Amino acid sequence: MGTENLVRKLPNDIGGDEAGKIERVEHVLLPWEKRCHALADVLDFHKIINTEEKRRGVESLGAEMIGKLSYYERWIVAFANILFQKGILTPGELAVKMSEVEGRFSDVSSTHHS
Amino acid sequence: MSDHHDHDHDHDHAPITVDELPGYFDLMETAVRELLVERKLFKAEEIRRQIEVLDSRTPALGAKVVARAWTDPAFKSRLLENGRSGCEELGITFYDDTQLIVLENTGAVHNLIVCTLCSCYPRPVLGLPPDWYKLKPYRARAVHEPRAVLEEFGTFIPGDVEIRVSDSTAIIRYLVLPMRPEGTEHLNETQLADLVTRDAMIGVIQVAYKREAA
Known part of the structure; x- marks a missing residue:
């Protein structure tokens, strides 16, 4: 029960933990989720980010993000972090590009509600 | 972040309409992919082809x-x-x-x-x-x-x-x-x-x- 368990078991290491009933949930991937999956595969093919690096990248998001982000949300954030660490992208470049992409939807943003 | 909601739920998603503003993570995926394509680390075509591979399995x-x-x-x-x-x-x-x-x-x-x-x-x-x-x-x-x-x-x-x-x-x-x-x-x-x-x-x-x- 002590804090040593935080050291012994990283957030992904849940085999054997207590957990509730298995809810047999499934969903068809959203278009961006499928693109994210294809991106993961292409990053692996080109040896830019392999599967184990991706898994560790997700783990290093920490328990709160792992708990609150959805599966592919964790992947894309992990990819961004790994690309920053490898010096392939910078946070600033990503922020600028995200604004640019968002700007393409300016026609709908005024009518968008959520 | 306004579009973000938890996907670990079991209800169906609302229909996706073409004029919907992409959510934060959707934008991030597009931005990461386009930046890497601009750096010539891979071609946009490869993503499209891999989606076809995924769909074929x-x-x-x-x-x-x-x-x-x-x-x-x-x-x-x-x-x-x-x-x-x-x-x-x-x-x-x-x-x-x-x-x-x-x-x-x-x-x-x-x-x-x-x-x-x-x-x-x-x-x-x-x-x-x-x-x-x-x-x-x-x-x-x-x-x-x-x-x-x-x-x-x-x-x-x-x-x-x-x-x-x-x-x-x-x-x-x-x-x-x-x-x-x-x-x-x-x-x-x-x-x-x-x-x-x-x-x-x-x-x-x-x-x-x-x-x-x-």
Whole structure:
């Protein structure tokens, strides 16, 4: 029960933990989720980010993000972090590009509600 | 962040309309991909092609492998020796560096596959895993109370049958070769493949056959 368990078991290491009933949930991937999956595969093919690096990248998001982000949300954030660490992208470049992409939807943003 | 909501829920998504503003993570995916394409680390075309590859992978491929193993003992022994080359014999390409180990269910052993750390799965032969395979309850419990897990799927394995749980890794994936059901001697390979479901190849259920009423 002590804090040593935080050291012994990283957030992904849940085999054997207590957990509730298995809810047999499934969903068809959203278009961006499928693109994210294809991106993961292409990053692996080109040896830019392999599967184990991706898994560790997700783990290093920490328990709160792992708990609150959805599966592919964790992947894309992990990819961004790994690309920053490898010096392939910078946070600033990503922020600028995200604004640019968002700007393409300016026609709908005024009518968008959520 | 306004578009973000938790996807670990079980209701259907609202229809996606073309004029919907993409959410934060959707924007991030597009931005990361476009930046990497601009740096010439890969071509946009490769993403499109990989989406087609992903769409081409369904449990029907695994079912074909199982049906062949049931009807061709020499193929079965090659498949159990090397899962990947066995599948490749049937024209199933592996688009990644993973190895495949095929686990045979018998009257003495029932196999179940899981990935406790994340979501590793035999994607080249089954396609993408269902959400429940990636969520905590299955990953946490399959390794320490597999019988209770199987019972939640309506699968009751006799007490004298060993349950063997295999935990997948980034490079080693597993596929369960279920037992061929009784009373299927007259079925051909295609008819047999139709009986084999994704969940039977994960090992959470057995393959069932009900002879049609005459």
